[in-house]
Amino acid sequence: MMCLSGRSVQCKQRPRKVLRGLYSCVLRLGSGFGIGTLETDPYCQWRRGWIGKLHSGEVLDRQCWAFSAVISPLKLQGKSLTMELDWIRYLAKILPRYPRLVVGIGDDAAVLDWGAGNYGVVAVDVVSDGADFCLREIDPALAGRKALAVNLSDLAAMAAQPVAAVVALGLPRQDARSLAERVYEGLLALAEDYQVAIAGGDxxxxxxxxxLAVTVLGLPGPGGIWRRDGAKPNDVILVTGSLGGSILGKHLHFRPRVREALYLAQNYEVHAAIDISDGLLLDLARVAEASGLAAEISLQAIPVDPAAERLSREKGTNRSPLEHALSDGEDYELILAVPPQEAQRMLKDPAVGVSLTAIGRFVEGEGLWHVEGNFRARLEPAGYVHGHSHQPFGK
Amino acid sequence: MMCLSGRSVQCKQRPRKVLRGLYSCVLRLGSGFGIGTLETDPYCQWRRGWIGKLHSGEVLDRQCWAFSAVISPLKLQGKSLTMELDWIRYLAKILPRYPRLVVGIGDDAAVLDWGAGNYGVVAVDVVSDGADFCLREIDPALAGRKALAVNLSDLAAMAAQPVAAVVALGLPRQDARSLAERVYEGLLALAEDYQVAIAGGDxxxxxxxxxLAVTVLGLPGPGGIWRRDGAKPNDVILVTGSLGGSILGKHLHFRPRVREALYLAQNYEVHAAIDISDGLLLDLARVAEASGLAAEISLQAIPVDPAAERLSREKGTNRSPLEHALSDGEDYELILAVPPQEAQRMLKDPAVGVSLTAIGRFVEGEGLWHVEGNFRARLEPAGYVHGHSHQPFGK
Structure with a gap:
């Protein structure tokens, strides 16, 4: 429940039936409370809203609207993630196993056995207007770039070498051709950077x-494949780069950690890895759960991106920079599980090409824990279990 | 121009600006003519229409509306095909070449060199509500089935062995979960038939x-890969199955010719192949053009499906069964270019598993030709060059 004060404005819309995925909040309205609902595109901000069941007349707290618009991406993300997790569990249960499928649904990418000791790595991700970018507000080339980049990030999380991609593109009718050209321009520039052949498309x-539904195909790198489920007790938890505030720009411009992953896989022992697409805590929880372990982290050690500070300060999100770093998502950095001695060597190696930070370790047990000296408290993956995205701590 | 007579009805809508892809026709309205426009989903029939620039008042010929609704799939297909061909040519020009990409954009599937003499085959196709089926009218399981089937048909056209698929799925919010389950049910049943592992998805x-944007991954079959560009002069043109009228049901229920293709590739010499997704004439023209040859066919030899006869008779399409067989599309049968002696053997082989018909041969030259004895006339790929989908002959 959020209780906010602020200037009240007249509500112009009557309550109506809710048919689509909506974000709800509770408003304090003078002496009473009301239920406010907001239909949003996470990246296009809010589009339509209404309030109902008001106790004190048809008034709406504008402050709450602005606030909702900013936090809704996180809230909505939490909601869709819960659905996504359910759905992936369901699929993992019903999908038949085949000998050629070495790693199936549930990791960042699938691994296929082509026979004669040859393996292929494949990942697919959809990005769309309204959910992953707002086409009204960006150069379409950035949409094309992002569509490939999120997939390359999945290959990086497996330490795989990208080889090719196929591109399924859905285009609105208006100016379809010129839009397609711009989208491809951004996609091809990134493809060239990583020497990815565009093999086909529809x-x-x-x-x-x-x-854009891009499928990327790769080969295991010379250091072999990383998976989510290989972390061992005492492994150090390392993250690349810095985290949080990606919505201010990084989500369109990030560099997938392909080269860094290939270098690390070839030169170090890495037990498990994942890319941070849904937030540090959530993605860390996935590695811990898949490996049957608990993860202990020091909140003081988290590398907070300056964008997380800007987001907190300038956009009035009511979340600290650290909270953004823990749960914003779309950082597309890597989480690694590394034996302690390897981690020490890695942290001193300038050839990695990106900053590395040790933020904790895996231990026997389950769940996520905040540990500072003798203090130990349970963390909840933000926006995931009960949607407490602005209160990740406690219990 | 179509001049139709029929009962006239009052037009209720004022002309307005056309923003989206529309189908136009010319109406005879009493003593004058009018311009009618109809916005359609090919599979959901018409949805919205208006007329403008009337010479004789605001009247609309209902007959034309019904007629338009039936022929519009073909017309629209012609229109989108022209765009698609332009776009593929553009992509083929701008996409950089990479050594690992053995067959790139422009064939039914791409072929990748994984190194050490290993090759992979990959294809992607999108199917969507309104363009490839009408969700209001079908079991969603059939949409899932079709999404995989059209891709398996592309692998069949390369004589490749399907191995795995990844599935990018876009779901409308309402009843998303139960819709997803139904879609997957149809998809998985077909996947099991062909032993295709669902390796991942989004x-x-x-x-x-x-x-649904399904990407399929396969391996070259034991007989090697078929391409479009390998036809040689004197090769016999064979087609599997019978053609036309697919919109009456086959487009949802067809069996991709994977087994047939693998058998033929292993036991016979086949120079070129394609699957019939956009109509016999158009797809045949593609093989001829890619191979630098002309194709001569006997119209009397075309295996016309009973559905083409039903469509012509019952739906009043104003097109003969033969015309449907030549240009309807979505038959998902195969066109093969085969040396004459091999063709003779093939035609007598009951183990092929599907009927085969010799419909003509490839010769030096260019274009499509109708040949019966000494008579030779040029054919135009229907719905492709100028949208003469109901007049494929002539010149």
Missing amino acids: THVWDGPLF | THVWDGPLF
Whole structure:
């Protein structure tokens, strides 16, 4: 429940039936409370809203609207993540196993056995207008870039070498051709950087919003494949780069950690890895759960990105920079589980090409823990279990 | 121009600006003519229409509306195909070449060199509500089935052995979960038939219509890969199955010719192949063009499906069964270019598992030709060059 004060404005819309995924909040309205609801695109901010069941007349707290608009991406993300996790569990249960499928649904990418000791790595991710970017506000080239980049990040999380991609593109009818050209321009520039061949595609002009479903194909790097489930007790938890505030720009411009991953896999022992697409705590929880371990981290050690500070300060999100770093998502950095001695060597190696930070370790047990000296408290993966994205601590 | 007579009805909508892809026709309205426009989903029939620039008042010929609704899939297909061909040519020009990409954009599937003499085959196709099926009218399981089937058909056209698929799924918010389950049910049943592992996917709940972008991965079959560009002069043109009228049901229920292709590739010399997704004439033209040859066919030899006859008779399409067989699309049968002696053997082989028909041969030259004895006339790929989908012959 959020209780906010602020200037009240007249509500112009009557309550109506809710048909689609909505974000709800509770408003303090003078002496009473009301239920406010906001339909949002995470990246396009809010679009439509209404309030209902008001105790003190048809008034709406504008402050709350602005606030909701800013936090809704996180809230919505939490909601869709819960659905996504359920769905992945369901699929993992119903999908038949085949001998050629070495790593199936549930990791960052799948690994296929092509026979004769040859393996392929494959990942697919969809990005679309409204969910992953706001086409009204960005150069479409950035949408194309992001569509490939999020997939390359999945290959990086497996320490795989990207080889090729195929591109399924859904284009709104208006200016479809010129939009397609801009989208491809951004995608191809990144593909060239990573020497990824665009092997094929399907371009679909339709009545829906822009979407891009890129499938990337790769080969295991010379250091072998990383998985989520290989962490061992005492492994140090390392993260690349710095975290939080990605929505201010990094989510469109990040560099997938492909080269860094290939270098590390070839030169160090790494037991498990994942990329941070849904927030540090959530993705860390995935590695811990898959490995059957607990993860202990020091909140003081988290490398907070300056963007997380800007987001907290300038956008009035009511969340500290650290909270953003823990749960914002779309950092596309890597979490690694590394034996202690290897971690020590790694942290001193300038050839890694990106900053590395030790933030904790894996231990026997389960769950996420905040540990500082003798203090130990349970952490909840933000925006995931009960949607407490602005209160990740406690219990 | 179509001049139709029929009962006239009052037009209720004023002309307005056309923003999206529309199908136009010319109406005879009493003593004058009018311009009619119809916005359609090929599979959901018409949805919205208006007329403008009337010479004789605001009247609309209902007959034309019905007629348009039936032929619009073909017309729209022609239109989108022209765009698609332009776009593929553009991509083929701008996409850089990489050594690992053995067959790139422009064939049914791409072929990748994984190193050490290993090759992979990959194809992606999008199907969506409104463009490839009408979700209001079908079991969603059939949408899932079709999404995989069209891709398996692409692998069949390369004589490749399917191994795995990844599934990018866009779900409308309402009843997303139960819709996803039904879609997967159809998809998985077909996957099991062909022993295709679902290796991964991305499920995206959004404000757009249902779409499925399935990427299939395969291995070259024991008989090697077929391409479009290998036809040689004197090769016999064979087609599997029978053609036309697919929209009456086959487009949802067809069996991709994977087994047939693998058997033929292993036991016979086949110079080139393609699957019939956009109509016999158009797909045949693609093989001829890619191989630098002309294709001569006997119209009397075309195996016309009973559905083409039903479509012509019952739906009043104003097109003969033969015309449907030549240009309807979505048959998902194979066109093969085969040396004459091999073709003779093939035609007598009951183990092929599907009927085969010799419909003509490839010769030096260019274009498509109708040949019966001494008579030779040029054919135009229907719905492709100028949108003459109901007049494929002539010149």
